[in-house]
Amino acid sequence: MNVSIIGIGQTEVKELWDTSIRHLAWYAIEAALDDAHTTDIDAIYVGNMLAGALSKQNHLGALVADFAGLRGIEAVTVEAADASGGAALRQAVLAVKSGLVKTALAVGVEKMTDATGAPVTAAVASALDADYEAAHGLTMAGAAALLMRRYMHEYGLDVADFAGFSVNAHANGADNPLAMFRNRLKAERFTGGPLVADPVTLFDAAPMGDGAAAVIVTSHERAMDMVPVPVQIAGSAIATDTLALHDRKDVVWLRAAEQSAKRALEKAGVSPDGVDLFELHDSFTIMAALSLEAAGFAERGRGWELAKNGAIGRNGRIPISTFGGLKARGNPLGATGVYQVVEAARQLRGEAGDCQVDGAKVALTQNLGGMGGTAVTHVLKVE
Numbered sequence: 001m002n003v004s005i006i007g008i009g010q011t012e013v014k015e016l017w018d019t020s021i022r023h024l025a026w027y028a029i030e031a032a033l034d035d036a037h038t039t040d041i042d043a044i045y046v047g048n049m050l051a052g053a054l055s056k057q058n059h060l061g062a063l064v065a066d067f068a069g070l071r072g073i074e075a076v077t078v079e080a081a082d083a084s085g086g087a088a089l090r091q092a093v094l095a096v097k098s099g100l101v102k103t104a105l106a107v108g109v110e111k112m113t114d115a116t117g118a119p120v121t122a123a124v125a126s127a128l129d130a131d132y133e134a135a136h137g138l139t140m141a142g143a144a145a146l147l148m149r150r151y152m153h154e155y156g157l158d159v160a161d162f163a164g165f166s167v168n169a170h171a172n173g174a175d176n177p178l179a180m181f182r183n184r185l186k187a188e189r190f191t192g193g194p195l196v197a198d199p200v201t202l203f204d205a206a207p208m209g210d211g212a213a214a215v216i217v218t219s220h221e222r223a224m225d226m227v228p229v230p231v232q233i234a235g236s237a238i239a240t241d242t243l244a245l246h247d248r249k250d251v252v253w254l255r256a257a258e259q260s261a262k263r264a265l266e267k268a269g270v271s272p273d274g275v276d277l278f279e280l281h282d283s284f285t286i287m288a289a290l291s292l293e294a295a296g297f298a299e300r301g302r303g304w305e306l307a308k309n310g311a312i313g314r315n316g317r318i319p320i321s322t323f324g325g326l327k328a329r330g331n332p333l334g335a336t337g338v339y340q341v342v343e344a345a346r347q348l349r350g351e352a353g354d355c356q357v358d359g360a361k362v363a364l365t366q367n368l369g370g371m372g373g374t375a376v377t378h379v380l381k382v383e
Helices: 021-036 051-055 060-067 084-098 118-127 140-155 159-173 187-192 220-226 255-268 285-294 303-308 325-329 333-349
Strands: 003-010 043-047 074-078 103-110 195-197 211-219 231-240 277-279 362-369 374-381
Touching: 003 021, 003 084, 003 220, 003 333, 021 060, 021 103, 021 211, 043 060, 043 084, 043 333, 051 118, 060 074, 060 103, 074 084, 084 103, 084 211, 084 231, 084 333, 084 362, 084 374, 103 333, 118 140, 140 159, 140 195, 140 285, 159 187, 159 285, 159 303, 159 325, 211 220, 211 333, 231 255, 231 333, 255 285, 255 362, 255 374, 277 333, 285 303, 285 362, 325 333, 333 362, 333 374
Parallel strands: 043 074, 043 103, 277 362
Antiparallel strands: 003 211, 003 231, 103 211, 231 374, 362 374
16 A cells, blocks of 8 residues: 655744643644644654653653544654654554554654753763763764764865755755754854864754654545645655664664665665655764765765765755755754655645755655664655
């Protein structure tokens, strides 16, 4: 059974101090229900990473279903670190494909501003290996710095060689009214950002914020009768790698990203050359370079070149971060994977406004958990 998207919704990503996690989820769900012109939902899958730690709220499935006026339906939380949103959509796709669920809703939601300082850093570090990494003080930025330093060493690169990723993200984010940061970034200023974890600077790292995004899926046959442009989820896959970086045979290769992209593309009958845009997980610039290589868009050690020569721009060979990506749109962690799919669907519908990639028919999204311990990839297509 083929599965298609019939409804999408999202909130702006920012510091939403006065908005609760239930309200955030509802705003995205309401928009998706309005977009799909239906309230007939059989199951909800909530993607979230840190509500228990930062908002002191678990049991989000029941909470969200209740607040959305959908009491009684199946509703559960899906957690895969910052790949939780993509994993929630994967569960929605599987539920519909099984035939047991007619219409499923995946919503990713995250409230980062319910706490500040060290508790947030410690909570985010829970995506790493608690016993062998986080317990010794490693943070997500620190892990990214280790990857970036090793990659630079192996391929003889400087920090400036990664500037194109952030420049592109901010150029696209400037045209996205829902982006957290709409300021443009000049390449010559990239290396001057404050250090976060050497060599990672503030201009390498995506800002974390509050946000929610929702996607409604049903069978393609039903979708054709419900909406003008059903967006097919033609391929979907999850793969995992070791949680700890030191356990990987090849620390500068995202094995899970490679496996999930390969499986999703094969299911969709699409090659990397047939993809019109790629919403990748640019939590740090090094992750963007590694993702391009793992997904088959660049040879090993050459992903950074796509950013340096302009191939990742909206008019380039493989546009990425077309609404600003995590770097400019903002990174609401457990909601990020759903944002990626909403943005890709808008591109394929031709509803991306100033962010539109001309003639887009096939999109790839990839949501990573931690340093690639989990990778969720979806292939979206329109007829």
